[in-house]
Amino acid sequence: MSELSPNWLIARQSARFVLRERTVALLATLFVTLVLISAWLGWSATSTVDRIYVDAAAFLKASGQPVPTNPVLEISPLSLMRNMSVYVALIGALSAIVIGNRLVSIDRKAGVLPLIGIRPLGRSAYADGKIAALLGVVLGLIAIAGVMAVATFLVLPSVTLSGGQWLQLAGFLGVSALYMTCFGLVGLAFAARAKSETVALLVPVTLWLTLTFILPQLTANLNPTAAINPISALATPPDTSFFHWAGWLLGPLSLADAYKFASANLLDYLPQGMASPSFIPPVANIVLLTAAAACTAWRALSRIEMTQGDYDA
């Protein structure tokens, strides 16, 4: 039997240990449940609008007014999953931060870093293993979400997706995996670098809060509760030079904005003529920021002090 590489061993052991953690299991279960709810939400809301249209059309006809076209007919079936983008941005990102944090903090709290340090491993083996474990767990979560999304589209009788739309769904799942990985990598980096366990968790959470609720206000005057509604989040920004400049300058840093535009485009609910204010296209923006997070995490993990034990507080 061929011997497993140290990187692979670290990745496998880390993923197994982190999945045994109750908090990780709780957040992962919450994420999967919400993905299921998002399918129901999309279906329920769309069918209600359809019934409202039927009532409104009857009312307009009776009062002799012209009847506009049914807005539901203009909605792509893919947009039924629009709420999933919100849940990836909320619970998915938070779960990824926790997974990244626990992947390293388990070792630090158990005091096994010195033991790993005395093994004949390359300097990058620990970093590669942890990043691979994070990728594995995030991809696992996204795969479960994907299976649920596919099952929803197959079960709903009036919904049929074309080949291109199935590809768009796959693209959306890929972008969601990247988005979650980016936050997971930040969680890994701070779990490796921070002296305090609380700081290791709170800095990535603060970053997530800033990206999700503060930057969209500067780039598009988007209030926090609007930012978590997939339709309201795509309101046109005020037509002032401040928001044009803020969108252009802060857009490349505004990961949540990039994910919002990328998912709206892939799930066919981006209003016509609307585009990200950033000078970098949304998907490229997410790829670049994830790559930057990967470099930061790899650097922090490969320089981790193997003689250190538990956090200070």
Place this chain on the structure above:
Amino acid sequence: MPDFNPIRTIAIKDIHDTLRDRFILIVTAFLGLAATVALVSGAIALRGDLATYEAAKATLLAIGKSVDGIKAPEFYPLRLLRGAIEQIEIIGAAVAILVGYRAAAAERGRQTLALILTRPLRNWQFVAGKMLAGFGLLAAGLAVVLVGLALVLHLTSGVGIGANDLARIAIVWGVALIYTSCFFLLGFVLTLHMKQPSHALLAAFAVWLLLVLIAPQIGDTLDPDNQVAGGVFAQLHIAKPDQTEIMKRFASFESLRNGIEVASVTKHFERFTFAILGIKATYAGMAIGPILTEMWSNLFWILLTALGLACLALALPLNPNRLAKA
């Protein structure tokens, strides 16, 4: 009569500890930054709307047409606080969880909890002292943020704010204190009683996520008018009275939607503060008294949640196995 001296001593010691490590200053500054960004970006957007209106008005007047066709932007200074209130609703609750977590975890981290409990001090007095300190810190933090917002509002709105506006902001401060106390108590109780403080923090954040973001989000998403860009009724050109008539046929759907929303203490806070500040159009310009009467049930639910959690914190016996750092 119960002895309140130990409670005061614990509270003063906890406030001193918190101020010394600058934790509360950092989180208050973060909340203040988030709320100020919301206020300033809202003010800039409103100025943009005013400039667009003035330009359109000037164009119409120049060509000799009536300006009745264009709607002037409505201006109520307190409405600019919408984004800031939403930041208190979300980030303020998260900050309160951190304050609660810190109040319990600090003693466990320093292994001083067992030591404190060897003193002639009842468990409830220790918990009450910690709670008093937490409420005091939240009250001061929210006061700093809201006073700062009132100042920025006064300077940026162009018309200034009067005594009535200040009274409304003071009411919002009081309700925000009770609201954030719910999350302080959540973080505090979980951290004091769960085996691992870091797991308690994560569990508190999971509850925060459900109550503050997910439940209101589901309710908001189920709103038919939020399904189509610009609103379904606006797209169908249906007037407001006719909308109400049509929506009567969807009463059970609306009840379900409202039920999901009001399951969250956050929605009660939002409804109350939006009414008091006139952010919701139907309450703009209404006197405080009638709003308080109408919004009483929302305040009642926020109070009930805080009281329930406070009673739980005082009633749960301290487990000696949870006294040290896990």
